[in-house]
Amino acid sequence: MSNDAGARELGRRAFLKGAATGTAAMATAAPGLAEARARTDEAAAPEAAVAAPPPNASQIARELSASPPASLTPLVTRPGSDLMVEVLKQMGVEFAAANPGSSFEALQESIVNYGDKPNTMPEFITCLHEETAVDMASGYGRAEGKPMVALLHGTLGLQHAAMAIYQAYYGGTPMLIIAGRDDGFIQAHTADDMAAMVRSFTKWDAHPKTLPEALAALQEGYRQATTAPTGPVVVVLDTEVQKEEAGDFAVPAYRPPVIAGLDAAAARRLAERLINAKNPRINVGRLRTPQGVRQAVQLAELIGASTSSQATVGPMSFPNRHASCGPGAATDYDFTLGLEIGPADVALMGPTIASIAATRDKMGVAFGGLRAKPSPPTAPLAPMAVKIGETIGLDAEASLPGLIAAVQILLTAERRDAIAKRAALTAAANRKANVEGVRKALTVKRTGWNSSPVSLARIYAELWPLIENEDWCLASPSVLSGSHHRELWAHNKPYSYLGLPPAGGIGYGAGACAGAGLAARERGRIIINIQTDGDMNYAPGALWTEAHHGLPVLSIMHNNRAWHQELMFLTFMAGARGRGTDRAHIGSTLRNPFIDYRKMAEAYGVAGEGPIEDPALLRAAFKRGIASVKAGRPYLIDVITQPR
Amino acid sequence: MTLSSKLAIVFLALAAAFAGGASAQTAGDPARGKTLYFDHGCYGCHGYQGQTGARNLVGTNSPIIAKPEVFLFFLRQRGNFLPMIPSTAMPRFSEKALPDPQALDIYAYIKTFKLDAPDVASIPVMGQIEASAARAYQAGR
Numbered sequence: 136m137s138n139d140a141g142a143r144e145l146g147r148r149a150f151l152k153g154a155a156t157g158t159a160a161m162a163t164a165a166p167g168l169a170e171a172r173a174r175t176d177e178a179a180a181p182e183a184a185v186a187a188p189p190p191n192a193s194q195i196a197r198e199l200s201a202s203p204p205a206s207l208t209p210l211v212t213r214p215g216s217d218l219m220v221e222v223l224k225q226m227g228v229e230f231a232a233a234n235p236g237s238s239f240e241a242l243q244e245s246i247v248n249y250g251d252k253p254n255t256m257p258e259f260i261t262c263l264h265e266e267t268a269v270d271m272a273s274g275y276g277r278a279e280g281k282p283m284v285a286l287l288h289g290t291l292g293l294q295h296a297a298m299a300i301y302q303a304y305y306g307g308t309p310m311l312i313i314a315g316r317d318d319g320f321i322q323a324h325t326a327d328d329m330a331a332m333v334r335s336f337t338k339w340d341a342h343p344k345t346l347p348e349a350l351a352a353l354q355e356g357y358r359q360a361t362t363a364p365t366g367p368v369v370v371v372l373d374t375e376v377q378k379e380e381a382g383d384f385a386v387p388a389y390r391p392p393v394i395a396g397l398d399a400a401a402a403r404r405l406a407e408r409l410i411n412a413k414n415p416r417i418n419v420g421r422l423r424t425p426q427g428v429r430q431a432v433q434l435a436e437l438i439g440a441s442t443s444s445q446a447t448v449g450p451m452s453f454p455n456r457h458a459s460c461g462p463g464a465a466t467d468y469d470f471t472l473g474l475e476i477g478p479a480d481v482a483l484m485g486p487t488i489a490s491i492a493a494t495r496d497k498m499g500v501a502f503g504g505l506r507a508k509p510s511p512p513t514a515p516l517a518p519m520a521v522k523i524g525e526t527i528g529l530d531a532e533a534s535l536p537g538l539i540a541a542v543q544i545l546l547t548a549e550r551r552d553a554i555a556k557r558a559a560l561t562a563a564a565n566r567k568a569n570v571e572g573v574r575k576a577l578t579v580k581r582t583g584w585n586s587s588p589v590s591l592a593r594i595y596a597e598l599w600p601l602i603e604n605e606d607w608c609l610a611s612p613s614v615l616s617g618s619h620h621r622e623l624w625a626h627n628k629p630y631s632y633l634g635l636p637p638a639g640g641i642g643y644g645a646g647a648c649a650g651a652g653l654a655a656r657e658r659g660r661i662i663i664n665i666q667t668d669g670d671m672n673y674a675p676g677a678l679w680t681e682a683h684h685g686l687p688v689l690s691i692m693h694n695n696r697a698w699h700q701e702l703m704f705l706t707f708m709a710g711a712r713g714r715g716t717d718r719a720h721i722g723s724t725l726r727n728p729f730i731d732y733r734k735m736a737e738a739y740g741v742a743g744e745g746p747i748e749d750p751a752l753l754r755a756a757f758k759r760g761i762a763s764v765k766a767g768r769p770y771l772i773d774v775i776t777q778p779r
Numbered sequence: 780m781t782l783s784s785k786l787a788i789v790f791l792a793l794a795a796a797f798a799g800g801a802s803a804q805t806a807g808d809p810a811r812g813k814t815l816y817f818d819h820g821c822y823g824c825h826g827y828q829g830q831t832g833a834r835n836l837v838g839t840n841s842p843i844i845a846k847p848e849v850f851l852f853f854l855r856q857r858g859n860f861l862p863m864i865p866s867t868a869m870p871r872f873s874e875k876a877l878p879d880p881q882a883l884d885i886y887a888y889i890k891t892f893k894l895d896a897p898d899v900a901s902i903p904v905m906g907q908i909e910a911s912a913a914r915a916y917q918a919g920r
Contacts, residue, residue: 230858432918457916566913573912576904582838582896583830590831600907622909627916699823703868706820710870716877717818778823779832 236288238315263676268301270646280424396533406541420476449634461565485530591726600663642673650687682740747775814887
């Protein structure tokens, strides 16, 4: 650190000390900001320290009027926030989603103005609620396997976003959250340890005190977010660091994370087992990135293994209509490899979020799904149970390059011939099984085909021929609408289906689809959103973000006019108690009045149509919707549906 | 014996026990039943026409709706009130909450349901889905 920088840092720290302890002073009669900062002694009074001072007159004026922000360093020519943008560019961060807040106005200004191509890498994405910003990062992260940024304003933004962060943590979704911190402005918006509010459900956090530390923290945050267990990370950035003069400080080069995989010797041993197996199988769970999926395909093709996939339940798994995917010609597998899924003869399973829950959950909240669980009682294994073998606690994706290389070395011409024959048999058997499975599913899905309100199976069935030849992503959770895509659609891309809300939280879908729409817009992809009505109403402003940023999201309302699962629960509860099942709708339905989602979309600038109750009208409406989103205009079709 | 096997045996036995001539209890009013079917949330799990949802009502040959007496017995004993066939999904409908005449109205409405399941071959989009399943995988598609 240069002397100048050191002097700046000393001054800033002295300032911070004063500001941090000045909380109580601000509660006194209308002190000016500078006056409040200067008054440090009174802050020692504990009763004052816990009081939440209301904004004073000047702060309110700043918040509500055109009063310009105080500039701590008015002659800054190379602000620290420009360097932060440089770091984000280096790491390939495409988007920063935010509901604007004064604690990151310096960084926001740099994003939209700095560089040869301002507002590019990252592009500032305007959200109407912080929950949407983080849900968008979830949708993007699950689709692409890499982080985007969600910018949050201090204590308020973090708390607005908390549920969405919690959900991202459960889902192991990589994202870089930047929380602005302004200790000199409204005290209710700041905190000494800002990240503590979400520490129990984030993977890593940092509150750097200097600009060099801030740049390093952003880089380390990105590494942490993308290293197994992937997840949301938080970097708290003080306004002073964002605004300070960087001088000639050079942005350090970004070093990608080094993720441990199998070493060469272990990879060779595993490759030998795969090669020597007469009927090998690879079960594929959720990998980290699309590159991992490509490598899993390469490995399966090299050894002619049959495979299984989780692509119909979530992202980053094996293409489920790949020739190898299915039971294969025979199910007497003599060696099974698990990639992020077990049990298997050998399962490569990197650490999950559950493995760090105890260290992050300092408050001992003990979130239900992440608590250490007692071992389940041992049950006798059924005949033909899946074999349980060795689980290696290493990241599968990081192990694949070495494993593929080892297999390639071991492949002889003779082996290649045998593998080709096996692969052909496997492909034929899988195609037959796949067709039979679809045929069987269709005999079920046709029931209620002409029903009004519309059958949910029909929505999925009508959609498939229209999107099959498009590059599509089903970004909405599907379980409440019957998950009919699982049997009817091909899930051949890492992002074909992005899965459920990881913690089961409603309100995630609309934002996640908008976030997936960011990735889609850049890649000529379209987003399919089977949007439940209950979910939509938590943060419908996501529609405006879709319109504003031209996101190709086709939202098809699963409008059953209820939080229907709750209606069923309530009905059961009333029935079990022998009381009025005819009042279970109270508090669990969306009636009187019905919500008009076409008008809602229109109000937010999204074209649409409906409500549709006649299923014969679906196909034409879907065609219009697909044409719209392919042209970069989001579209909403309100469909009145059967409840389930 | 599985739970579903037990259920089938119980309700087949009940259906047999109640076998005989038409009962006076069959005189429900389907028009009233339609309203009650909605008000009491039956549509929630069975769909508005008994075709969709967690449990179809039509096309299943369920003994539970074969006879009104069995249907009434089923309504009164479901939920957590009959240990042999406990349920955490189908509510119990007490006589107080849903008197017999109203339950029979619902029964009459249910009996108006007709299976709407066209032949797969007659639905063009289903042919397209089947053809899609038969197509060979192409990387990047």
